[in-house]
Amino acid sequence: MTTPPFAPPTEADIAAVSHQLGRPARNVIGIAARCVCGNPTVVATKPRLDDGTPFPTLYYLTHPAATAAISTLEATQVMNELSELLKDEDIAAQYLAAHEAYLADRESLGHVPEIDGISAGGMPVRVKCLHALAGHSLSAGPGVNPIGDLALERAAWSPLVCECV
Numbered sequence: 505m506t507t508p509p510f511a512p513p514t515e516a517d518i519a520a521v522s523h524q525l526g527r528p529a530r531n532v533i534g535i536a537a538r539c540v541c542g543n544p545t546v547v548a549t550k551p552r553l554d555d556g557t558p559f560p561t562l563y564y565l566t567h568p569a570a571t572a573a574i575s576t577l578e579a580t581q582v583m584n585e586l587s588e589l590l591k592d593e594d595i596a597a598q599y600l601a602a603h604e605a606y607l608a609d610r611e612s613l614g615h616v617p618e619i620d621g622i623s624a625g626g627m628p629v630r631v632k633c634l635h636a637l638a639g640h641s642l643s644a645g646p647g648v649n650p651i652g653d654l655a656l657e658r659a660a661w662s663p664l665v666c667e668c669v
Contacts, residue, residue, distance in 0.1 A: 508562075508609040510534035510548050510643070517544050524566045530554070533613065536563050536643035541666040545570060546639045551616045558618040562610040565639035568669070573661035574634045582658060586651050587631040595650055596628075602649035603628035606640055625652070 513521070513532050521529040521544050534548035545567040553559050565571055577583070589595045606623040624640065626632025627649075634655045641652030642663060661667065 508534070508536070508548065508612060508643070510536040513544075513547070520544055521547055521566050524568055529566075531559070536639070537663070539567060539666050539668055540664060541668055543567070543666075543668045545663065546642045548613075548643070551610050551614050551619065558616045560610070560619040560622045561624050561636055562606065562613070563624070563636065563639040563643040565635045565642070567667075569667035570638065570642075570659070570661050570663075571635060573659040574638050574655060576660065577655055577658055578634050582655070583631045583634060586634075586654060589651070589654070590629070590631070598650045600628040602640065602644075602652070605644060605648055609644075 511534060513535055517535050518529050518532060521532060524544070529547065531550040531553050532547045533550050535544045536548045537546035539545050545565070547564050547566055548562055549559055549564050551559055551562065565574065590599060603623045606627065607621070624633065625636035631637070631651055637649055637652035638655045638659070641649045641656055646653055
């Protein structure tokens with residue numbers, strides 16, 4: 505098992521993420537995706553928080569413009585539409601593989617028995633949180649998470665255009 509390929513956060517990264525979130529960043533172990541300008545877009549978080557709480561969300565979307573665009577998709581029922589795609593055997597198989605890749609990435613950072621088999625965003629059988637799925641797609645790259653990729657394609661935000669403030 506290998507560790508996912510993300511850089512450890514710098515003090516400037518933690519300050520940027522804290523600003524993005526409007527609260528102190530917690531338990532960030534890496535910057536899993538960046539804006540074209542270099543600011544954090546997705547952070548990687550420990551599978552067990554410092555207070556001992558299990559935390560299944562390895563890839564956490566923090567970029568305000570990305571978060572707002574994905575929230576708009578969720579508010580306009582795009583999750584229901586994307587859920588329907590899971591009836592296609594090929595897409596369902598790709599989504600299951602995304603779930604397994606997510607679990608492998610998180611497991612490479614430490615085993616937390618309480619969250620065994622739990623990934624994020626509803627994987628592998630439903631679409632529950634487009635923020636988590638888009639964060640996974642941005643971190644893992646195109647072609648790993650089909651639903652996250654589709655959400656990013658539909659979003660009124662692009663990782664190729666800086667919208668940082």
